[in-house]
Amino acid sequence: MxxxxxxxxxxxxxxxxxxxxxxxxxxxxxxxxxxxxxxxxxxxxxxxxxxxxxxxxxxxxxxxxxxxxxxxxxxxxxxxxxxxxxxxxxxxxxxxxxxxxxxxxxxxxxxxxxxxxxxxxxxxxxxxxxxxxxLASSTTEGNNGGNIRASAAAIEVTDAGVSLLRNATVISYGAEADGVMTIARRASEAAASDQVLVVFTSDDYTLTPTQGWETLGMRGTCSAGFELKASGLAAQVFAEPYERIHAQTMTPVAHLSWSSAWAGIAAASVERAQGFIRKAARGAGGQMPPGAAHYTSAKMSLSKLRALISANLDAYAAHEYDERGLGSLEFQSAINLLKVEASDLAVATVMSAMRACGLSGYRNDGDFTIGRHLRDVLSAPLMINNDRILANIATANLMSAVPASLRD
Missing domain, CATH: 1.10.540.10 (Acyl-CoA dehydrogenase/oxidase, N-terminal domain)
Structure with missing residues (x-):
């Protein structure tokens, strides 16, 4: 650490x-x-x-x-x-x-x-x-509001290697990690979008706490803020520009992994709702309780969410080492929209599951509580805010043709 x-x-x-x-x-x-x-x-x-x-x-x-x-x-x-x-x-x-x-x-x-x-x-x-x-991640700093394609802090090159001083407003599990991967401007005179990716191991840096982590959900990620002060070898900076790493790996893998985690939360809530409906139906001699319709809605939302992830997962796997395919407007729009749509679907699924369980889901005790799941999944649309993503891809989507058939 x-x-x-x-x-x-x-x-x-x-x-x-x-x-x-x-x-x-x-x-x-x-x-x-x-x-x-x-x-x-x-x-x-x-x-x-x-x-x-x-x-x-x-x-x-x-x-x-x-x-x-x-x-x-x-x-x-x-x-x-x-x-x-x-x-x-x-x-x-x-x-x-x-x-x-x-x-x-x-x-x-x-x-x-x-x-x-x-x-x-x-x-x-x-x-x-x-x-x-x-490995922890440090991509958010200062007041950039989660815009990871613009960095304030810059890598400083010295005779001994490289150094970095970064106001990291969020480093999830930073105090527990064995290393941190972070982005920074290539040099002090470089543009904010001219970035590099660098990884430091725990003996390369110190963390000074600047902000705590008292949140509604995802409380165990311990995503506190720190001043990150690091120094290492020039070899620790990735040779490829961050722009390519961001498009080919960082964004696709993050959005696929995050969406899968959110889908898991949604699945757990649906499972609890299923247990509640079954128990209620047995107690009523087989008659479905009022929440049954909400359970059906939750199950359908979960199916849509899993299908959405699977489609994007197959698309990424098919083009994983095809730089042209990964850089295409179609793929980049889809993989960014995956995060938006998956996060919204996950929230909707958990909310439907809670409505299926009624007060039993709303309670924080009992076998059918869904409070923790709802609080955790509410972070999904806010983690790299959906509005920011939609605004960023709006112009690019205007350049993309509307499909003329189902097979396009």
Missing amino acids: AMITDNTLRNAAPTAPVSFRRDSVPLSQRVAQVAAIAAADADSVDKQSRFPRAAIDAAKAHGLLGAQIPVEFGGEGATIHDVTEMCYALGRACASTAMIVAMHQTKVACLVRHGRGGDWHEQLMRRIAAEQML
């Missing part, structure tokens, strides 16, 4: 390497085991607004954090389908755990795709596979 410079907080000892060896246990089974631990701890994580330590430790012990690393560097070569299934399963168990894993896997995807060929980045891949290091 990074050093915390606030006098009231001190960093714990660095995370011990995890001795993990791939065996005959499929990744899906290991994910299920981690999800069970996350589910058992989810209410406590939410109530105490604390990092889901047990779940993330289990994820490390079962090799989830390094699963995406290529086999040649000690990982399993997990695919984007594996990653999204992981996020969905964890979302059903604990939203905070799912979102932490989704953000980590997005950073790892950037490293895997754009770090090959660089000795330092390849060595980091080996460390992630061997030690199951947890």
